[in-house]
Amino acid sequence: MLDAVPDESPPEAQPLPLPELARETTAERPWPVRLLSAKIRDYVAKMSLVWVEGQVVEHTYRPRAGVQFVTLRDTDVEASLPVHMLTRVFDGLHHKPEVGDHVVVQAKPEFWVKTGRMSMRATAVRQVGVGELLARIDQLRRVLAAEGLFDLDRKRPLPFLPAVVGLVCGRESKAEHDVVVNARARWPQVRFEIREVAVQGVDAVREVSAALADLDARPEVEVIVVARGGGSVEDLLPFSNEALVRAAAACTTPLVSAIGHETDAPLLDLVADHRASTPTDAAKRVVPDVAEERQRLDQARRRMRAAVTARVEREQHGLDALRSRPSLAHPQTTVDARERELAQHVRHARHLLDAALLRASGEIGRLAAQVRALSPESTLARGYAVVQRADGHVVRAARDVSPGDAVHVRVAEGALDAAVTATSPAPRG
Secondary structure, three states: OOOOOOOOOOOOOOOOOOOHHHHHHHOOOOHHHHHHHHHHHHHHHHOOOOEEEEEEEEEEOOOOOOOOEEEEEEEOOOHHHHHEEHHHHHOOOOOOOOOEEEEEEEEEEEEEEOOEEEEEEEEEEEEOHHHHHHHHHHHHHHHHOOOOOOOOOHOOOOOOOOOEEEEEOOOOOHHHHHHHHHHHOOOOOOOOEEOHHHHHHHOOOHHHHHHHHHHOOOOOOOOOEEEOOOOOOOOOOHHHHHHHHHHHHHHOOOEEEEEEEEOOOOOOHHHHOOEEOOOHHHHHHOOOOOHHHHHHHHHHHHHHHHHHHHHHHHHHHHHHHHHOOOOOOHHHHHHHHHHHHHHHHHHHHHHHHHHHHHHHHHHHHHHHHHHHHHHHHHHHHHOOOOOEEEEOOOOOOOOHOOOEEEEEEOOOEEEEEEEEOOOOOOOOO
16 A cells, blocks of 8 residues: 655645634624624623613504504713614503603613614603793703892893894794794884794704804894794793703893793793793893884973973073162162262271360370470470580589589570689588
């Protein structure tokens, strides 16, 4: 027998094992789609049942299908999830959910490997009642009030005569007609920037918020009106949505809420600068009535004219009263009286001056007589003389001179010079 020849061909290459973890994958060692899909399915399958709240935005009932499909949307942000349930579960509901309803669903997430989609398999559905919705709105109201969004100091006054009014309303709605027709009837020159949007349903919050932001960004728009012709509590829920309320609070343009209802006021009424009970009332608030304004101008003119006339007449009466006084009617009378008084005072002053001069003259005469009586001249007139030495000293005693001294003798009439021939002492008495 021939010996077997050994096979020298290279052994067949063995495939490398796939990575166990996602972080171990590389461009050379990737996961196939089936593996990633399977891992996502297994991961999602570990999740427990969960209660989810949302608003029904899509649903078409198929009575012959074994499964019913519903799409739930978040009421505050753009987020939605598909939900499916067995038809028998759906038919067993006391109130079958319709588009626009708020519901709470007990469901378990499921990932479909073939389509790469995730859905929620619902086992129970409960509709959120009106009482619960109002309670949530009241809770949100307290939160926003605590933040100061409803404070009076945030309210802005409405412009007196807006040239352009922004209007957010439903498409071809009666509210739009009421606002525009009544406003133009009051002030034909007013112009409108109208944004027709959904004012109820799943798109209302997004469209109304976008319209507010658009109108607020336009500098020519001086006031914004959000109008709707009333509705049920469920229909008005978008106007109590937190996202819409905060969008309204962020407006820098004065905002008027005209939802058209009196009870269960939505939160938009509280955050708006002014609340109107109806769209017609909003039209009356944002623009003045031209006829009323003209009437007020006429009344104001009449009041001003009457006030000016009354003031002129009052001043005229005052001038007439002043002119009728004697001092103005006959001004010389006052001058004559003052002249007579002045003449009397002059006569009295002259009399007093004459009396004073007479008294002074008598006193001067008396004093002159005394002075003359005491004067040395009167003594000299009686025969006495004044003897002075050559040095001018008056000789008062004989011892003041010596024989032979020259002396000057002054008499009443004239003077003479002499010489002392002898002296003798004064006799003792």
